[in-house]
Amino acid sequence: MSGNLVRGFAVASATAVTTVGAVAGVGQSGTGQAVADAGTTASGSTLLADIPMEGQARIQTASLNQQADAQSVAADTSARQTAAEAARVQAAKDAIAKQQEARRKEAQQKEAKRKEAERKALRDAEDGQEEQQQAGGSSTESSGVTQQSSYSVADVQAIARQIVPGGQFTCFSNIVDHESDWNYKAVNPSSGAYGLVQAYPGSKMSSAGADWRTNPATQIKWGLNYMNERYGSPCDAWTFWQANGSY
Structure with a gap:
């Protein structure tokens, strides 16, 4: 890259288009003093006017490409963060749903076992009473429920x-x-x-x-x-x- 092109990178800015217009105007004037005025600032800094038109285009293209790349990276990062957060929220919802379903099934199983045990106890009590009645026996003195040797x-x-x-x-x-x-x-x-x-x-x-x-x-x-x-x-x-x- 030429020395002029390097200096151009240092001064390229949002005013590049205006500067290019100034360069074109100076070229039409044909006066050396006007070129010197357009190419130098009050502090003596080199402006975009020092750089050939081809170099100016390359500088502007590089700047625009850098901006586009930065915007693309930012967009990709934001998209990944959004996707990761959505995945985390969904995973939490799935875990809660699984726990609730497991608890529901466990409660249903316990209730089914309890009811079956109650039905069995009632059947056993009824069977015992019927056997005693057939044998001419009697139920317990206090409750009318047939006594067993042990109870769950x-x-x-x-x-x-x-x-x-x-x-x-x-x-x-x-x-x-x-x-x-x-x-x-x-x-x-x-x-x-x-x-x-x-x-x-x-x-x-x-x-x-x-x-x-x-x-x-x-x-x-x-x-x-x-x-x-x-x-x-x-x-x-x-x-x-x-x-x-x-x-």
Whole structure:
């Protein structure tokens, strides 16, 4: 590149077109003094007029190309950032959707198992009652529910649904959840409270049946009577429990 072309890069600016026009005007004047005036600033700096027309065109083309390249790079960077942010947002949405779907399926499976266990417990209880009736036997003295050698949580809950009125069952269940987690043999190591409703002492439940230690139906009947007599209903008892942490 010639020395004139190098100097031209140093002074090329937005006024390049005006400068080129000035150069053309000077060429028409034909006076050496006018050329000198157009080619020099007050400070003696070299202007675009010092550069041949071909060089001026090359300078302007290079400048425009640089601007176009810079704009292209900026646009590409912005597009990549936008795409990356969109991908991140979509990935987060997909992850949340998968978690929600997994929880929904898990809840459905648990509910299906719970209902099946309840149906099985009811069928077993009905079958036991029918067998006893055919054999001339009787049900337990306290509840009318056939006693078994052992009970699962589902069994106990199914029995409770038979004894506790439907509108009060949820409140009754909430209390039992907190007191014994539906363990009819639960014992408080500190106080000695016993059973589903944690009667203290446990022997109080003998008023509902002598089999209070091993028969959840007896415990449920006693607990229901206790809640009704002391608080008015299981739901009233649950309201008191929420306020005091016990009943």
